[in-house]
Amino acid sequence: LLLVNVPHIIADARSLKILFNEMSTIYNCFLHEQEPHLPNNEIRYFDYALWQQEIIKNEQWSSQLIFWKNRLAGYENLHLPLKGKRSPSMTYNGSHVQIEFDAILISNLRKFVLLNNCTIHMLLLSIFYLTLRAYTNQDNFLIGIPVSNRNHERLENIVGFFVNLLPIRILGDPKTRTDLLKEVISACMSAYANQAIPYDYLAQHIQSNRDQSISPLFQVMFNLVHDDSMELHFSDTVIEPIQFNGVVSKFDLTLSVSINANRIIGDFEYNSDLLDRNLIKDISEYYLSAL
Numbered sequence: 001l002l003l004v005n006v007p008h009i010i011a012d013a014r015s016l017k018i019l020f021n022e023m024s025t026i027y028n029c030f031l032h033e034q035e036p037h038l039p040n041n042e043i044r045y046f047d048y049a050l051w052q053q054e055i056i057k058n059e060q061w062s063s064q065l066i067f068w069k070n071r072l073a074g075y076e077n078l079h080l081p082l083k084g085k086r087s088p089s090m091t092y093n094g095s096h097v098q099i100e101f102d103a104i105l106i107s108n109l110r111k112f113v114l115l116n117n118c119t120i121h122m123l124l125l126s127i128f129y130l131t132l133r134a135y136t137n138q139d140n141f142l143i144g145i146p147v148s149n150r151n152h153e154r155l156e157n158i159v160g161f162f163v164n165l166l167p168i169r170i171l172g173d174p175k176t177r178t179d180l181l182k183e184v185i186s187a188c189m190s191a192y193a194n195q196a197i198p199y200d201y202l203a204q205h206i207q208s209n210r211d212q213s214i215s216p217l218f219q220v221m222f223n224l225v226h227d228d229s230m231e232l233h234f235s236d237t238v239i240e241p242i243q244f245n246g247v248v249s250k251f252d253l254t255l256s257v258s259i260n261a262n263r264i265i266g267d268f269e270y271n272s273d274l275l276d277r278n279l280i281k282d283i284s285e286y287y288l289s290a291l
Helices: 013-031 045-057 062-072 103-116 120-136 177-192 199-206 277-290
Strands: 094-100 142-147 164-169 220-226 253-259 264-271
Touching: 062 164, 062 199, 094 277, 103 120, 103 264, 120 142, 120 177, 120 220, 120 253, 120 277, 142 177, 164 177, 164 199, 253 277, 264 277
Parallel strands: 142 220, 220 253
Antiparallel strands: 094 264, 142 164, 253 264
16 A cells, blocks of 8 residues: 655645656666656746745735735625534535536537637636526625646646635626626636735735635635546556545535546535535536536
């Protein structure tokens, strides 16, 4: 049994792929008595961290901070129907409900994306917004999305935590799904252009009075994952991953959509202390039918 325990604070998903690829390369080279040749990175994560600290010190994010203050002014926290009161501080007990897209739906989604010049991420995010609006009667909330934040080729093969979280806010009052999709595209593109500010730094400047019972800025997340699974490839060994069933939920609700060549699966991870399982099943079914 090989157990690799990597705290998420020091490595993102991309880093784990790099780590597993290098472990496989080293193992297979040693097995055949060869010298492994790994990428010779010009910089390390330490250099990136120093650069980020220097930017904070010199207030080089000032223009992006102004953008976010204007973009997020007057937003509201999202209030999903809770099964009880929140505790004074956040809890992270979680569970999940899964849905699977059928072949006809997958084909229709891919055609729609091509015809409307958008990404499947933006399309699925827009339907998630519609679903949340239907269950809360709110339209002024934020949805968090992760970005890889590796904006330079020299960062591509470095192990470290680069991922950042961006708050997406839908402005205006889109009357149709076409209008909503256009607004989601605009919101995502403007967020991508101002993604350098770390989530915790942004939260400190936008939300000065932190409510310890909820996550800063947004209570729900949307994540699209292209399922190129992380695996070890040892040439003389058959390796089988063991599924770990422990579930925590960092937010009230997170929808993670996993896509590969033939399947699309949606996973609704929710805080089981706050949200009832039947509610999440209803939300997942509504989301699927809205597509």
